[in-house]
Amino acid sequence: MKRSLGPRALLYPAPVVVVGTYDAAGRANVMTAAWAGVCCSRPPCVSVSIRRSRHSYEAIVRRQAFTLCVASTEHVAQVDYFGLASGASEDKFATSGLTPVRADTVDAPYVAEFPIALECRLREAIDLGVHTQFIGEVLDFKADESVLGPAGLPDIEKVRPLLYAPGQETYYEVGPALARALGVGKGSCAPGNAPTTR
Amino acid sequence: MKRSLGPRALLYPAPVVVVGTYDAAGRANVMTAAWAGVCCSRPPCVSVSIRRSRHSYEAIVRRQAFTLCVASTEHVAQVDYFGLASGASEDKFATSGLTPVRADTVDAPYVAEFPIALECRLREAIDLGVHTQFIGEVLDFKADESVLGPAGLPDIEKVRPLLYAPGQETYYEVGPALARALGVGKGSCAPGNAPTTR
Numbered sequence: 001m002k003r004s005l006g007p008r009a010l011l012y013p014a015p016v017v018v019v020g021t022y023d024a025a026g027r028a029n030v031m032t033a034a035w036a037g038v039c040c041s042r043p044p045c046v047s048v049s050i051r052r053s054r055h056s057y058e059a060i061v062r063r064q065a066f067t068l069c070v071a072s073t074e075h076v077a078q079v080d081y082f083g084l085a086s087g088a089s090e091d092k093f094a095t096s097g098l099t100p101v102r103a104d105t106v107d108a109p110y111v112a113e114f115p116i117a118l119e120c121r122l123r124e125a126i127d128l129g130v131h132t133q134f135i136g137e138v139l140d141f142k143a144d145e146s147v148l149g150p151a152g153l154p155d156i157e158k159v160r161p162l163l164y165a166p167g168q169e170t171y172y173e174v175g176p177a178l179a180r181a182l183g184v185g186k187g188s189c190a191p192g193n194a195p196t197t198r
Numbered sequence: 199m200k201r202s203l204g205p206r207a208l209l210y211p212a213p214v215v216v217v218g219t220y221d222a223a224g225r226a227n228v229m230t231a232a233w234a235g236v237c238c239s240r241p242p243c244v245s246v247s248i249r250r251s252r253h254s255y256e257a258i259v260r261r262q263a264f265t266l267c268v269a270s271t272e273h274v275a276q277v278d279y280f281g282l283a284s285g286a287s288e289d290k291f292a293t294s295g296l297t298p299v300r301a302d303t304v305d306a307p308y309v310a311e312f313p314i315a316l317e318c319r320l321r322e323a324i325d326l327g328v329h330t331q332f333i334g335e336v337l338d339f340k341a342d343e344s345v346l347g348p349a350g351l352p353d354i355e356k357v358r359p360l361l362y363a364p365g366q367e368t369y370y371e372v373g374p375a376l377a378r379a380l381g382v383g384k385g386s387c388a389p390g391n392a393p394t395t396r
Contacts, residue, residue, distance in 0.1 A: 144199070154208065
């Protein structure tokens with residue numbers, strides 16, 4: 001039996017991304033966000049939603065650029081700190097001991113120690129309410145050699161990204177592989193009703 | 199050392215959502231998507247990106263509504279099937295044996311057997327390329343009593359949602375809890391540099 005909980009912004013799980021920007025003074029800054037995801041395959045686009053009050057907001061608008069990094073579980077404390085502190089009052093790179101690297105294709109920095117970085121040119125800024133959704137076109141995707149699988153793409157078991165459980169304010173790890181996508185469902189229909197592929 | 203992989207739409211992990219609609223003939227339909235997420239806390243908004251060729255595309259535009267369901271791992275085969283088949287040619291509810299329920303607040307159905315359903319009124323449709331991003335305002339959030347935690351909100355360990363590893367085309371489970379968000383980072387800074395809370 002379902003219970004109505006009213007209008008709520010909860011989806012399970014949320015990703016955890018670290019947004020990299022240069023502020024008005026040219027300082028590298030990072031903040032953590034969970035309202036993010038892929039939104040187009042071609043051209044490749046990703047979105048991240050940020051409150052207007054955040055120091056990163058103006059930086060994205062000014063530079064028309066940002067990066068999204070995916071961190072590994074070993075950096076969970078730094079990732080959480082990047083969401084707690086403000087770049088307006090402190091240098092989060094210096095405090096955390098992590099290293100900013102200037103992106104090759106856009107005017108924004110990424111975190112050297114995190115295994116994945118997406119370099120994004122701002123394409124849309126959609127004011128939705130307390131959050132503005134920034135859509136960026138991914139001009140380059142970079143990954144540490146150490147997290148690549150045999151096909152030359154990242155292996156999620158090597159990346160070991162964080163997940164976020166909204167409402168519980170808890171980070172989780174990725175668990176075991178469950179099934180092949182675009183595969184396991186081929187045998188899922190009722191007998192005599194073979195699903196067709198798209 | 200980071201390797202450039204060129205422009206790519208990959209983030210880890212992606213969520214797995216099931217989009218519910220009524221088509222032009224009034225038939226309940228569902229499709230699976232991974233390019234989705236929360237995009238605003240207040241008013242609560244979520245986004246899901248869909249190709250123009252999908253049967254669900256026109257249904258969302260016509261009815262100005264959709265639902266997003268979060269399924270549990272036990273339904274992975276049905277979820278995958280919902281992404282493989284098209285509602286233009288088959289009745290996915292009948293084939294899967296799952297049950298459509300009319301939403302209370304919008305003109306769209308959700309899946310009774312899945313533990314979480316978000317009822318969404320279409321707010322924006324943003325044509326980005328091969329995908330159009332639909333942003334919906336969540337008018338009601340429903341959850342099975344059985345997945346609620348002590349605070350009356352869903353517990354991700356009871357929901358047991360699927361994750362999607364893009365590029366690998368593999369579903370994963372949620373792993374163990376790692377740390378408290380907005381907590382573990384308070385002790386992460388270098389000695390003498392206490393991070394401030396926002």
